[in-house]
Amino acid sequence: MEVYLDLVVILNFLVDFLLLLGTNRLSGFPLGAKRCALAAVLGGAYSGACMLPGFRFLGSMLWRVVSLGLMAVIAFGCSRSALKRGGVFLLLSMALGGVAMSFGKGNFLTLVLAAAGVWFLCRAAFGETVGGREYVPITLTYGENSASLIALRDSGNTLRDPITGEQVFVIAGEVAQKLTGLSESQLRAPMETLALRPIPGLRLIPYRAVGSGGMLLGLRFENVKLGSRTQSAVVAFAPEGLGRGEAYQALVTA
Numbered sequence: 001m002e003v004y005l006d007l008v009v010i011l012n013f014l015v016d017f018l019l020l021l022g023t024n025r026l027s028g029f030p031l032g033a034k035r036c037a038l039a040a041v042l043g044g045a046y047s048g049a050c051m052l053p054g055f056r057f058l059g060s061m062l063w064r065v066v067s068l069g070l071m072a073v074i075a076f077g078c079s080r081s082a083l084k085r086g087g088v089f090l091l092l093s094m095a096l097g098g099v100a101m102s103f104g105k106g107n108f109l110t111l112v113l114a115a116a117g118v119w120f121l122c123r124a125a126f127g128e129t130v131g132g133r134e135y136v137p138i139t140l141t142y143g144e145n146s147a148s149l150i151a152l153r154d155s156g157n158t159l160r161d162p163i164t165g166e167q168v169f170v171i172a173g174e175v176a177q178k179l180t181g182l183s184e185s186q187l188r189a190p191m192e193t194l195a196l197r198p199i200p201g202l203r204l205i206p207y208r209a210v211g212s213g214g215m216l217l218g219l220r221f222e223n224v225k226l227g228s229r230t231q232s233a234v235v236a237f238a239p240e241g242l243g244r245g246e247a248y249q250a251l252v253t254a
Contacts, residue, residue, distance in 0.1 A: 005048055013044030020075045023089040030137045030150070032075065039075035043067065068093065138250055139225040140171070140235065142179045149175060151226070151250035159207055161218070161234045168205055168218060169235045170251040176237035180219065187239035190215045205236040226252060 017040035024032055046067040050059040057063070072086035138151040149171070159168040173187050186193040194202055194217065205218040218236040226233075242249060 005051055008051060009044040009048040011044075012047035013040045016040040016043035016071065019089060019092050020071070022092060023075075023085050026088055026092075027081075027085050029081075029085070029135050036075050039071040042074060043071050135248055136227045136252065137225075138169075138227075138252065140175070140179060140221050141223040142219075142221060145179045147175050147179055149249040151252045152248040154251045154253070159205060159236060161203075162206060163203065164234070166234060167253045169224070169233050169253070170216075170238050170242070171235055172242050172249045173237055173239040175249055176217075176235075180237075182217070182237070184239060187217060187237050190217045193217060203234075205234070207236070 017036055020036035020039055021033065024030065024036070046058065046063075049055045058067075068090055069086065072082065072089055075089075076082035076085045134153040135150050136153060137148065139146060139148045151169070159170065160166065161168050173184060176182060176187060177184065180199055182193070182198065186198065190204055194204055199219070201219055203218050203220075205216045207213060207216055216236040216238065218234055220232065220234050222232050224231055224233045224235070242251065
């Protein structure tokens with residue numbers, strides 16, 4: 001059977017791209033299309049290299065695992081949650097291989113349709129949330145400083161600004177330090193810090209949690225990009241950080 005190298009590269013790029021998108025959807029994370037596309041480029045290049053004379057050894061199981069691992073790092077990064085998504089990606093790849101085998105090898109259209117089917121099932125079955133969690137990208141800008149992070153949509157977040165009554169977002173202390181220049185000790189002593197007024201617009205946000213309560217420092221950010229929309233929002237600073245820092249670094253309202 002005659003096989004065209006360019007067709008193999010394009011096919012594997014499309015399949016890997018759809019599987020990576022499906023992995024993020026299945027895990028409840030933002031799609032991350034750019035990173036997934038970059039990882040899929042590696043997958044396509046690897047598949048093409050396997051067909052070149054002198055590089056057939058790349059088709060062994062060891063190099064297949066290495067390529068999948070590199071693709072996962074590019075698409076998901078390096079963290080505990082990324083490791084879990086890498087495992088999901090591996091399982092989806094194996095599942096797709098089983099589907100392809102059941103319909104016969106060499107059917108390129110079947111592979112693409114099967115990968116698209118995996119993506120569609122992940123979207124239809126899980127929508128934007130998985131396990132009650134939905135993660136969204138958020139970008140905060142303060143002056144010349146900017147930070148891009150992952151936020152958890154939390155329906156239980158009832159924190160409100162006592163002045164305006166609007167709902168308040170929460171970010172981890174390390175992000176607040178990067179954006180505003182406030183130190184960890186200043187975040188841990190909100191009353192004393194507010195009295196010194198180190199930055200304009202600083203305010204106190206009262207909070208209550210299970211077995212605790214108190215004040216958080218907060219600030220209005222005029223340029224908050226949440227998902228695809230940009231808005232103004234009051235943001236509180238949690239000095240202790242948030243519960244799952246490797247997965248999300250902010251809490252936003254549902």
